[in-house]
Amino acid sequence: MDGDYYIWISLPRSSSEYVKGIKNFLSNEFPIYKRGEEMKSPCRKCAERYWHRQKTIYDHLIFSGPSELHEEWIYEVSKMKLEVTDDFMDCETGMEFQDNLGAMFDCTGKKFQNLGDGEEKPNVEAKKFYQHVKEGKQPLYPGCTKYSRLSFMIKLYHLKCVHGISESAFGELLSLMKDAFPNAHLPLSFNTAKSVIKDLGLDYQKIHACPNSYMLYLAENKDKDVCDTCGVSRWIIQEKKGIPDNNNPQKLIHKVLTNVxxxxxxxxxxxxxxxxxxxxxxxxxxxxxxxEDGNLRxxxxxxxxxxxxxxxxxxxxxxxxxxxxxxxxxxxxxxxxxxxxxxxxxxxxxxxxxxxxxxxxxxxxxxxxxxxxxxxxxxxxxxxxxxxxxxxxxxxxxxxxxxxxxxxxxxxxxxxxxxxxxxxxxxMLSGWSTKGKLACPACNYENSSNYLKHRKKMCYMNHQKFLDPTHKWRLDKRRFNGEVEMGTSPQILSGTDIDELLSGFENQFRVKRKKKGKSDSPFKKKSIFFYWPYWFHNPLHHNLDPMHIEKNICDKILGTLLNICGKTKDHVNARKDL
Structure with missing residues (x-):
């Protein structure tokens, strides 16, 4: 243990500082990692193998102490929150709904109470924000200790989104609750509930778009009714007949947006x-x-x-x-x-x-x-x-x-x-086509691809070139393609390389491209990310989510090893290609 890094973890488990540190840790960690009413216990006995309630985990950490593998993590989490109340174990009496926004409401009140007009004080927007927070922190009804006005409203809004409740049903539910609980401070309608989020500066903007995704109706295009590229209207015109006047039916036009x-x-x-x-x-x-110890965390x-x-x-x-x-x-x-x-x-x-x-x-x-x-x-x-x-x-x-x-x-x-x-x-994000001969963006133009005649798909081989020059597999002809691999690993294209390759390239966005006249270039567009001045020098532009890759590879390997019908890759066409 170096310095005071484990200052309270190293103390006796009966000391008040150790108990306070454990309470700090649980009050910060349990709302984040819990599943229902339980989470994995990081104590020496369980070592995050078993699920327990918060009270049980507290007892384990007091009697058994934390696992040696989790001491550093427990200390870091415990320092996130310095003030601890004595009734932190009572999960059913505090504010139950505490998400990122709800936590923000509870910890801004003290800071904004005596605001001045100095230059370094909060701006007008921050003051207005605190006023909404101050009103929202009031109890839902006189004597309520479980919900504040804001936390209850956000909880209702969350349930509406999760369960797909319609706006009309949500409004009727609010009216019913208002009649049943007249002392509760409830929004009158769904729009009233949304306006609170809007007042907090967390609203969204509706932007009209071309139905074929060619352009947005923004800035100089804001007042246009027709797309400049495809000529399709941004509106669907619905005509309805009004009340006849002098035997001349009046047409009422109703416009509906095609894409938002x-x-x-x-x-x-x-x-x-x-x-x-x-x-x-x-x-x-x-x-x-x-x-900072050189490890990648x-x-x-x-x-x-x-x-x-x-x-x-x-x-x-x-x-x-x-x-x-x-x-x-x-x-x-x-x-x-x-x-x-x-x-x-x-x-x-x-x-x-x-x-x-x-x-x-x-x-x-x-x-x-x-x-x-x-x-x-x-x-x-x-x-x-x-x-x-x-x-x-x-x-x-x-x-x-x-x-x-x-x-x-x-x-x-x-x-x-x-x-x-x-x-x-x-x-879609990079503009590099991930299909065909040059599908691999890392190997780019130095890709070793072959077309399998019987299976009718591309195969990418010669991966021994990524090995060390003295590796024995480079000389192994029998297990691979019958040749000695003398190539070197390809150079990954940098942002400046891509910018030079696409110099003068004009993006032509099309939903459906014509098959004839295909270009041999793997780039289908110049990514919009190059609009940022620093993107040229980023050493890593795009990451792949490993979930899909691991699942697909695992399915293919297990399907072949277990010879699962319909999933194995060892079949007649594969043997012919080999």
């Missing part, structure tokens, strides 16, 4: 993170609380993060600046595998947070929602324009943010480290 995307502005969401003192503190964890330990810090010292010198990741994938929101529909959310990952928090659902930032029924394919860049423009502004100029931790204003900047997607999503 939702954009959730990033700037106010980043500003809200620093209005909570405790959350503002953990936003600096990557620079203050991270243990966090993206801040990776080469991509460090190279960006070295190239842009003015950005890295401010530890509160935010590093983000962009993730996207398609899903069917209607819970039916028989319905062909693909909705694409674009989510931002906040890498300033510790590794046990940055990938939690409540800390992911929804940025864009692209509705189906079809995948946007290469045209996803069209829908990402608002996000790209806002992130460029946050890189060049930044946003003025009030920090509750230091009681000062500062200029916040943000950058994107990489994207996360599956392999088809890689093609």
């Amino acid at each position: 995307m939702r954009y959730f502005p990033l700037r106010p969401r980043l500003q809200r993170l620093f209005m909570c003192k405790e959350f503002s503190e953990i936003m600096r964890w990557h620079a203050v609380g991270r243990k 966090h993206p801040a330990d990776a080469k991509a993060w460090k190279s960006m810090d070295a190239r842009y010292p003015d950005f890295s010198s401010e530890i509160w600046n935010v590093r983000l990741g962009v993730a996207t994938d398609g899903f069917n929101p209607f819970r039916s595998m028989n319905l062909s529909h693909s909705t694409w959310p674009i989510v931002l990952v906040n890498y300033n947070l510790p590794p046990w928090l940055c990938m939690k659902q409540e800390n992911l930032i929804l940025s864009t929602l692209i509705f189906g029924p079809e995948s946007p394919k290469n045209n996803i860049d069209v829908y990402m324009q608002p996000l790209i423009m806002e992130l460029k502004s946050l890189w060049n100029i930044g946003a003025k943010v009030y920090d509750a931790l230091t009681d000062e204003n500062f200029q916040l900047r943000a950058s994107v480290l990489w994207t996360i997607s599956d392999f088809p999503g890689y093609a």
Whole structure:
């Protein structure tokens, strides 16, 4: 044990400091990692193998102590929250619904009570935010200790979204609850509930889009009614007959939008993170609380993060600046595998947070929602324009943010480290076609591909070139393709290389491309990410989600080894190709 790193863990388990540290740890860790009313116990006896309730885990950590493998983690989590109440075990009497937003409501009150008008004090937006928080912290009804006004309303809103309750049914439910509980402070309608979220600066914008995904009706295109590329109207015109007047039926025109995307502005969401003192503190964890011993525990330990810090010292010198990741994938929101529909959310990952928090659902930032029924394919860049423009502004100029931790204003900047997607999503984000002879973006133009005549698909071989030059497998002819491998591993294309290859390239977004006249270039577009000045120098642009890769490889290997009918790859056509 070095220094005071394990200062309270090293104390006797009967001491008051040790007991307080365990309470700190459980009050911070249990809401994050629990499943129902239980979570895995990190005590020496269980070592995260068994699930227990919070009270049982508390007893285990007092009598048995923490596992040696989890001491460092327990200490880090315990320091996230300094004040502990004595009744933290009573899970059923406190505010039950505590998510990222709810926790923010509980920890901003003290900081904003006596606000002045000095230059370093919170701006007008922060004051208005606190006023809403102050009103929302009032009990739901006189004497209520379980819910505040805001926590109960957000809980209702959450249940509506999870269970798919319609707006009309939700409004009738609110009316019924208002009649049954007249003393409770409840919203009068669904729109009233939504307006509270809007007042907190967490609203979204509806942006009209071309039905063929060629353009957005923004800026200079805001007032247009027809797409410049395909000529399709942004409206569906519905005509209805009105009351006849002098035997001349009057036509009533009703316009319906053909395609709408939702954009959730990033700037106010980043500003809200620093209005909570405790959350503002953990936003600096990557620079203050991270243990630097050469091991890879966090993206801040990776080469991509460090190279960006070295190239842009003015950005890295401010530890509160935010590093983000962009993730996207398609899903069917209607819970039916028989319905062909693909909705694409674009989510931002906040890498300033510790590794046990940055990938939690409540800390992911929804940025864009692209509705189906079809995948946007290469045209996803069209829908990402608002996000790209806002992130460029946050890189060049930044946003003025009030920090509750230091009681000062500062200029916040943000950058994107990489994207996360599956392999088809890689093609949509990067513009590199992941099909055909040059499907591998890492091998790029030095790909060793062969067409299998009988199986009618591409095969990628000669992977011994990635081995050490003296490796014995390079000389093994019998187990591979009958040749000695003398090649070297291919050079990965950098951002500047891609920019040179695509110099003068004009994006032509099309939903359906013609088969004739195909280009031999694997690039189908120049990615919109190159609009950021730092993207050229990022050493790692795109990451692959390993879940899909592991599942597919495991299925193929097990299907072949167990000779499962319909899943084995050892069949007649495979033997012919061999």
